[in-house]
Amino acid sequence: MRFTLYLVLLLCAACAMQPPAQEMSDARSAMKTAQQLPGNTSKSDHYLQSAEEALDEAAEAMRAEEYDKARNKALEARRNAQEAARIKQQIK
Numbered sequence: 276m277r278f279t280l281y282l283v284l285l286l287c288a289a290c291a292m293q294p295p296a297q298e299m300s301d302a303r304s305a306m307k308t309a310q311q312l313p314g315n316t317s318k319s320d321h322y323l324q325s326a327e328e329a330l331d332e333a334a335e336a337m338r339a340e341e342y343d344k345a346r347n348k349a350l351e352a353r354r355n356a357q358e359a360a361r362i363k364q365q366i367k
Contacts, residue, residue, distance in 0.1 A: 294337060295346035302330050302349040305356035314366035319359040326355035 306326055309319075333348035 298349035302352040322359035
């Protein structure tokens with residue numbers, strides 16, 4: 276039983292140590308989509324700026340092999356980019 280628990284914990288730790296490549300890709304894609312949409316407003320610009328900053332921080336965390344931080348920042352960047360896109364689409 277202890278061995279099984281140890282094995283499960285080890286596998287979970289290994290998953291957490293993987294670079295968040297998919298999250299980074301998703302964030303970049305969301306940024307590109309939001310940037311290409313017409314209808315800039317101060318609010319959408321704010322979200323885009325926040326997304327860019329979070330993506331930069333995610334990239335820095337990746338270089339430092341801080342994968343949990345990189346994942347969280349990439350997810351934050353994606354959320355902010357999606358919000359910017361949503362705001363821009365409402366203006367149409």
